[in-house]
Amino acid sequence: MDINDDSLVTIDVSSMSFAGIMEIFHSNHVAQKHLLAGFNNKEVSKETVYEKWNEIEEAERTLLSKWVEAKDSIRQKQPF
Numbered sequence: 001m002d003i004n005d006d007s008l009v010t011i012d013v014s015s016m017s018f019a020g021i022m023e024i025f026h027s028n029h030v031a032q033k034h035l036l037a038g039f040n041n042k043e044v045s046k047e048t049v050y051e052k053w054n055e056i057e058e059a060e061r062t063l064l065s066k067w068v069e070a071k072d073s074i075r076q077k078q079p080f
Helices: 018-040 046-077
Strands: none
Touching: 018 046
């Protein structure tokens, strides 16, 4: 674990558990629900919905790809 210049904690994706990655996906799902609720309540523009939704989806695709590749790499190195 490192702390970068923005004072954010970074964790190597290969050290993330299945439960950990599922919690991130769940929190993103909740963020998407709040985004839609904001739009439904006329608090958020359609442009903001599309922009934020795409940001969340891209972050999830990147995280999923890196996590699967890291876990697969570990599996390939294990003898059993």
